[in-house]
Amino acid sequence: MNQTADIPTQIKDPNLVLQRRRQIVDASVKLFVENGFHKTTTRQIARATGFSIGSLYEYVASKEDVLYLVCDAIHAEVEASVAKILSDASQGREALSEVIREYLMICHRMSDHILLMYQVTQFLPPQWKKKVLENEIRITGIFRDVLRHAAASGDLPMLDEKTAELVAHNISVLGQAWAFRRWFYTRNYSIEDYIAFQTKTIFSIFNGQSE
Amino acid sequence: MNQTADIPTQIKDPNLVLQRRRQIVDASVKLFVENGFHKTTTRQIARATGFSIGSLYEYVASKEDVLYLVCDAIHAEVEASVAKILSDASQGREALSEVIREYLMICHRMSDHILLMYQVTQFLPPQWKKKVLENEIRITGIFRDVLRHAAASGDLPMLDEKTAELVAHNISVLGQAWAFRRWFYTRNYSIEDYIAFQTKTIFSIFNGQSE
């Protein structure tokens, strides 16, 4: 699950690696959100983390490694949050609206991070970029599964596979849109307004479905 | 309208400036789309444009200037396309579905450019960044107006202002999503599939409205 293991290190003690990398990620997220990836220097990262440039490179082989650690951590947090919803969720219609609500709340809470992810994915080496995109698909897949289950339990009309997948993507995208367009939305709407509207929009897809 | 005038140059002949900058933009768009803004060097830009690094800096004071010229050009193209739709469009329901279709086709045709704009806005100096965001709002405003007109002509249920604006944003966002998630969508869907689905989604919002 956690990709951290893929990144080589000079340090022998695995627990220390985990702890230090957590420090690195915490410091870097903050710096990247504030100044962007390119304007952040490795020295800044080291300083903010609380050790020297040399030590930084004991735990990481390149600046891109840091970027990947950051992306991985953000995804892990989003996914953990979404997974938590699922374990608590009810069945059928209820489950869907709860998942939508909680997902949009996550996007609200983590809008800085979501924005960062989008700005930054392009700078990852190809194989890691691929993993980030796979994470994206996996989260969308969760929504698709909720739709499937609700349909299977007869609580919502069955959508064909392809349509269900598009609905799932719409949920993902409209959550991220709250982060992208925060500068506009927050002038006119609360997150509750937004949740109410998008929930209604998603459910209205089902209304015309049985015709 | 065209912001080109804002950017200082050493060259006396304004027509030459226009022509050369067009060359610069054409070459740069290609390079930026392929390699991104940061990985593209000023030397590459000069070479691709067909003159020396020195000459480039006769027409432009910085690399950021090039970026702004590029954004401005893309912006102009999108705007021209959207404006063209409006002049051709019918009334009421028809107008809405036509506008959705054409807008999504623009997003399809210009997906590289839309992706580029999003990746690159963050590197613009604040006042130019602001202009890009204003443009974003203006395009969304066009959709809102189409919704208003359709409602006024009685062909669609009236939405309150705030809801109409959210619907308009959804159209904008879902168009851009086709560009962002092209890597996934194109594996499973044609742009026609996508248009059909999103059109249905938007219209279904109106179905539950009169209740």
Add this chain to the structure above:
DNA sequence: GCAATCTGATCGAGCGCTCGGTCAAAAAAG
């Protein structure tokens, strides 16, 4: 012949990353 335009060698700040070295603490030896 003089402006206007173009050229490309040259500059130098800034950055990612390296590598020889230090030192505290653990392990081994006596």
Add this chain to the structure above:
DNA sequence: CTTTTTTGACCGAGCGCTCGATCAGATTGC
């Protein structure tokens, strides 16, 4: 228990290089 040796986390000056930007001189066109 004391001394010696080994270990490995931590350090930071500095290397190598990139790349945006400059400018003095060459070329062109009127």
